[in-house]
Amino acid sequence: MNDRFLRALRREPVDRTPIWLMRQAGRYLPEYRATRAKAGDFLTLCKTPEYACEVTLQPLDRFPLDAAILFSDILTIPDAMGLGLSLEERVGPRLAKPVRTPADIRALPVPDPEGELRYVTDAVRLIKRELADRVPLIGFAGSPWTLATYMIEGGSDREFKLAKEMVYGAPDDLAIMMDKLVQSITAYLNAQIAAGVDAVMVFDTWGGVLSSDAYQRFSLDPMAAILRGLTKNVPTILFTKGGGLWLERIAATGCNAVGLDWSVDIGEARRRIGDRCALQGNLDPAILRAPIPVIEREAKAVLASYGTGAGHIFNLGHGITPDIPPEHVTALVATVHEASAAYHQSA
Amino acid sequence: MNDRFLRALRREPVDRTPIWLMRQAGRYLPEYRATRAKAGDFLTLCKTPEYACEVTLQPLDRFPLDAAILFSDILTIPDAMGLGLSLEERVGPRLAKPVRTPADIRALPVPDPEGELRYVTDAVRLIKRELADRVPLIGFAGSPWTLATYMIEGGSDREFKLAKEMVYGAPDDLAIMMDKLVQSITAYLNAQIAAGVDAVMVFDTWGGVLSSDAYQRFSLDPMAAILRGLTKNVPTILFTKGGGLWLERIAATGCNAVGLDWSVDIGEARRRIGDRCALQGNLDPAILRAPIPVIEREAKAVLASYGTGAGHIFNLGHGITPDIPPEHVTALVATVHEASAAYHQSA
Numbered sequence: 001m002n003d004r005f006l007r008a009l010r011r012e013p014v015d016r017t018p019i020w021l022m023r024q025a026g027r028y029l030p031e032y033r034a035t036r037a038k039a040g041d042f043l044t045l046c047k048t049p050e051y052a053c054e055v056t057l058q059p060l061d062r063f064p065l066d067a068a069i070l071f072s073d074i075l076t077i078p079d080a081m082g083l084g085l086s087l088e089e090r091v092g093p094r095l096a097k098p099v100r101t102p103a104d105i106r107a108l109p110v111p112d113p114e115g116e117l118r119y120v121t122d123a124v125r126l127i128k129r130e131l132a133d134r135v136p137l138i139g140f141a142g143s144p145w146t147l148a149t150y151m152i153e154g155g156s157d158r159e160f161k162l163a164k165e166m167v168y169g170a171p172d173d174l175a176i177m178m179d180k181l182v183q184s185i186t187a188y189l190n191a192q193i194a195a196g197v198d199a200v201m202v203f204d205t206w207g208g209v210l211s212s213d214a215y216q217r218f219s220l221d222p223m224a225a226i227l228r229g230l231t232k233n234v235p236t237i238l239f240t241k242g243g244g245l246w247l248e249r250i251a252a253t254g255c256n257a258v259g260l261d262w263s264v265d266i267g268e269a270r271r272r273i274g275d276r277c278a279l280q281g282n283l284d285p286a287i288l289r290a291p292i293p294v295i296e297r298e299a300k301a302v303l304a305s306y307g308t309g310a311g312h313i314f315n316l317g318h319g320i321t322p323d324i325p326p327e328h329v330t331a332l333v334a335t336v337h338e339a340s341a342a343y344h345q346s347a
Numbered sequence: 348m349n350d351r352f353l354r355a356l357r358r359e360p361v362d363r364t365p366i367w368l369m370r371q372a373g374r375y376l377p378e379y380r381a382t383r384a385k386a387g388d389f390l391t392l393c394k395t396p397e398y399a400c401e402v403t404l405q406p407l408d409r410f411p412l413d414a415a416i417l418f419s420d421i422l423t424i425p426d427a428m429g430l431g432l433s434l435e436e437r438v439g440p441r442l443a444k445p446v447r448t449p450a451d452i453r454a455l456p457v458p459d460p461e462g463e464l465r466y467v468t469d470a471v472r473l474i475k476r477e478l479a480d481r482v483p484l485i486g487f488a489g490s491p492w493t494l495a496t497y498m499i500e501g502g503s504d505r506e507f508k509l510a511k512e513m514v515y516g517a518p519d520d521l522a523i524m525m526d527k528l529v530q531s532i533t534a535y536l537n538a539q540i541a542a543g544v545d546a547v548m549v550f551d552t553w554g555g556v557l558s559s560d561a562y563q564r565f566s567l568d569p570m571a572a573i574l575r576g577l578t579k580n581v582p583t584i585l586f587t588k589g590g591g592l593w594l595e596r597i598a599a600t601g602c603n604a605v606g607l608d609w610s611v612d613i614g615e616a617r618r619r620i621g622d623r624c625a626l627q628g629n630l631d632p633a634i635l636r637a638p639i640p641v642i643e644r645e646a647k648a649v650l651a652s653y654g655t656g657a658g659h660i661f662n663l664g665h666g667i668t669p670d671i672p673p674e675h676v677t678a679l680v681a682t683v684h685e686a687s688a689a690y691h692q693s694a
Contacts, residue, residue, distance in 0.1 A: 159668065164633035168641050211631050211664075212612035213648070244592045245610060263592060265559035284558050286511035294515050301560070317558075321506065 074142030208242015555589015
């Protein structure tokens with residue numbers, strides 16, 4: 001197996017900086033859009049292991065990426081909790097039964113990952129077989145706070161009004177909700193690990209909208225509890241978008257790698273926490289819209305900012321968007337592999 | 348004059364922590380909505396000095412705030428450049444003639460602040476007269492980068508696609524655009540100062556969406572150029588929403604105060620830059636939706652985090668939203684004045 005990704009997560013020497021891209025299996029790929037059309041709708045795509053496997057492998061067949069990531073959605077858990085998920089492009093996710101009262105919270109089940117969520121572990125098993133150890137497979141879940149925002153709002157709200165109302169007006173109720181989410185996500189990730197994923201990542205898309213104290217209590221502490229609850233020792237990645245102020249605290253959870261969005265200078269992040277964990281990131285995804293020479297220059301700037309030695313997993317600072325020409329990704333992956341060799345001379 | 352605000356900006360001793368609120372003249376006040384209805388539309392409200400004066404003073408008549416801020420909009424400059432501004436509630440701002448090509452940029456005029464923008468300086472003169480030295484008056488402008496995003500996109504785009512395309516694909520064109528904006532904003536703020544404002548603030552609402560390097564070049568350096576171009580020595584405040592990672596660099600511009608959004612712990616910010624400048628902020632505006640005891644507790648937590656001594660101007664971490672009950676603001680202002688006295692014992 002190409003184990004650059006796993007070695008970099010453990011900060012062991014590698015020959016080149018590994019690269020994978022958040023949302024690498026996605027709408028920017030014509031083959032993805034074809035499978036999506038076959039499936040009919042996004043949820044069927046997620047819930048049919050054969051389709052999920054197909055789209056997970058598509059970017060690997062096209063680009064020499066160093067890791068695969070399970071194709072799924074962070075809202076599979078609220079869906080399995082019976083909240084009535086619908087996903088529509090452009091509109092964004094909707095949950096028909098939002099969670100707003102203490103009674104709603106008490107009624108929340110902890111989904112059985114081999115029950116309602118069996119399609120996810122089935123997909124993991126199928127992908128692992130089809131991957132045939134080419135590269136490692138990453139499993140993932142949304143963070144408790146991120147899932148809570150959708151569950152409370154019933155969808156997306158730019159200001160997170162109702163979710164923040166609970167943070168400030170009903171923190172004890174929210175804490176109970178967080179406990180249920182921690183239990184659910186821990187069981188879910190443990191099941192993905194049992195099914196074969198080689199690393200897990202927690203996506204905290206909305207932690208950055210919180211104040212420093214509220215982030216600690218309602219986003220970071222629950223994520224740390226999840227890490228403590230993992231039953232097998234696989235490498236872990238925590239990514240809080242907009243969490244650049246809190247890198248030291250994120251690293252203190254004991255995760256193997258911290259995901260960085262593009263607002264952080266990765267060299268500065270390394271000086272702050274690089275003695276404790278690996279760093280994943282962090283090219284601005286908007287750069288992939290620029291001409292290829294610009295992509296090459298900016299990718300090299302990220303590599304140079306990180307500098308020599310192990311512990312860097314190249315990625316974007318957020319997911320790749322649907323409007324990116326696939327050949328721009330080809331150029332990015334080639335640049336990272338070629339230009340990074342110089343930073344790993346001693347390997 | 349109640350000069351707590353100006354003293355705090357200079358980090359001189361005060362008896363209590365001064366407080367004002369971003370967007371304090373706004374839709375959450377019934378008297379504002381009445382004036383707005385009289386004016387007919389938002390742009391007429393901005394462009395009629397009598398109306399602008401009326402709404403500027405409304406929050407002062409209701410709450411014992413320590414500063415007034417000119418009622419206006421950050422997009423007055425693109426409007427004066429002839430880009431065809433329209434402002435609609437819920438839809439957001441639109442510019443009919445976006446700026447996207449080198450020719451568009453070359454054609455941009457530098458508006459005369461006593462010409463097309465005369466209504467602004469007229470409003471300042473009228474407000475100063477009506478304020479009768481009760482409290483200082485803050486003038487303001489949007490940052491060059493923030494204005495550029497609206498000018499390039501022709502409105503708001505969550506991903507700032509076209510603006511970032513210029514950052515990465517046409518940085519030299521964008522630099523020319525920035526020069527024009529720096530000239531325009533500098534002249535605009537100098538005219539506000541000549542008309543009587545006691546301090547000026549630059550609102551960099553969208554600097555936080557940039558990478559560390561792009562922020563320096565396209566947001567912070569232009570703001571620093573504006574500060575250097577101010578002809579009279581009035582105190583200055585720079586506020587980059589999402590700029591918590593860059594506080595040291597913001598402080599290095601020589602501004603008197605740095606505005607903080609709510610993601611930063613103000614005590615940590617003070618340890619980082621409080622020996623060089625005052626700090627303004629930073630209660631999460633969402634807290635104003637919570638019950639009054641929660642507002643009191645959270646406001647006290649901000650005061651306690653800043654700690655004893657001068658240099659703190661209390662504010663929200665972003666503008667107040669239209670759904671806030673005015674009596675919640677009454678409670679906030681009273682709490683800040685009462686609870687802060689203990690932190691200024693030596694004054």
